[in-house]
Amino acid sequence: MTFVHVGPTVLYDLGQIGELDLLTYFDGALVVPEEVRYQLTTEPAATNLAQFLDDTSVITSVRPEVRQQVANSLGTDPDGYEAALLAGLFDDSIDDERPILVLSDDRRLRALADGLGAKVAGSFGVVVKAAVEDKYLSASQAKRIVSRMDDHGVQLTGQLRAQAIGDL
Template sequence: MTRIYVGPTSLYSLGQIGELSLLDAFDGGIVIPGPVADEVRVEPTATNLEEYLEADVETAVDEDRVEQARSLLGEKDIGAAVTVLAGVLAHRDPSDRSAVAVVSEDRTVRRMAQGLGAEITSSFGVVVRAAIEDKYLSSRQAKRIVRRIDQHGMHLTGELRERAVGEVAE
């Protein structure tokens, strides 16, 4: 089963608008490492995350891989998101790229995770996936969600926003 690690930036963008449940559209287990969840203190994201975690979301950290992840990053400090990369290191499978995935807006996390063999996506990718998988989420609703994410701090250029909205419509 695919393990889907969610970083703090995506938790923030989905949590600010009350849409963390869109993560459930993925086929696989959602993992929000404890330190990542602890790093989210901004409201309303913190409250929305607390409620989302009550739904039996895995929060374990692959402790034996944290130092390896830190050493791969060198001088870069990505805070608690290092536990996301530790999860990628622990569960990657060179013969199955879909064994582990990462949801993050952080460029360093995305590049490193992809380089280690994980599939990557962003909050906008989560919305697109939910629109495709969930018959109850219309493309119109998904477009509104994309715009709300954009308005709450995860800004897209006009071109990227229209591309995300266009993918939802397809």
């Protein structure tokens, strides 16, 4: 089973436009630690996330000793969202063969996760995955989602936006 750890940037991007349900297209367990959830204070993303967490089976707790291990290894705050988000990569109680996917648009977190052996993707990867998995989500609908994300603060350059839409 894959564990899909979702960071605050992806939750913000999808939450602002009411598209958090796109996360359910990933095959595996969604992990949104409480420390990550608390990073979302902007509306409507915070309310949409609360509703999504109420309606969807999501892992929200991370063992404190694992967060501390992340903090010791990476120099992060053990009570911060970064330690909670990356905890799955340090949890020895779970089989090492399980794949971990970290969803974040934060370059530093993506680099850390990649360096620790996780697969990484961002907000646009979520949209692309949903478009591939759902025969009812057309390419034009997925492109509109990308455009709505861009309109709500993702801040794409023209070249990146064209590339993201081209990938769809």
